[in-house]
């Protein structure tokens with residue numbers, strides 16, 4: 001009996017150990033869900049991107065289209081808390097009719113600060129006239145929220161398909177599509193406008209060497225793009 005118990009215990013221990021090894025080998029997985037609470041999957045050690053797939057409400061789409069069609073520049077960069085957000089955006093974009101957009105941004109700021117228990121965030125809301133970071137790269141931050149309200153959204157690569165030796169200087173100046181960073185264009189994943197993505201960076205403890213590789217796609221002729229990013233302040 002004792003032998004059976006010992007054997008069962010050893011087997012269970014071995015199984016747990018194997019599972020642990022298998023789990024720790026897994027890195028850089030992608031999680032996507034239509035449920036915003038699943039953004040908390042970013043806390044999984046095997047995950048480097050969590051996406052809330054959503055359809056933007058029509059009022060938000062309309063306000064963004066009007067904002068981008070206007071002549072006023074939209075390049076907001078500020079540090080704020082959920083409590084100060086509305087006033088801060090009102091000062092940064094005076095006269096803009098963007099109540100629904102501000103509501104949406106306020107919701108994301110609230111989610112982001114709750115998720116990580118931070119008091120303040122660094123917010124950037126930018127109407128892009130050219131791609132902000134057109135080359136594939138990793139961010140040297142813990143975790144960033146990225147959402148594109150209009151236009152082509154962020155492109156990214158699964159951890160498993162990336163040859164990280166070809167990032168940055170390793171590309172030897174060659175474009176992404178010939179540097180050997182990835183095998184084929186079919187490896188490139190892309191978010192949709194409206195998606196909310198948490199991109200885990202290189203400074204997330206334990207994620208060194210597995211930061212999400214991503215880029216801002218080149219703007220097409222006539223494209224107007226509005227990008228929001230939130231960072232730890």
Ligand SMILES: [Fe+2]
Nearest residue numbers: 133138139214
């Ligand atoms: Fe980036």
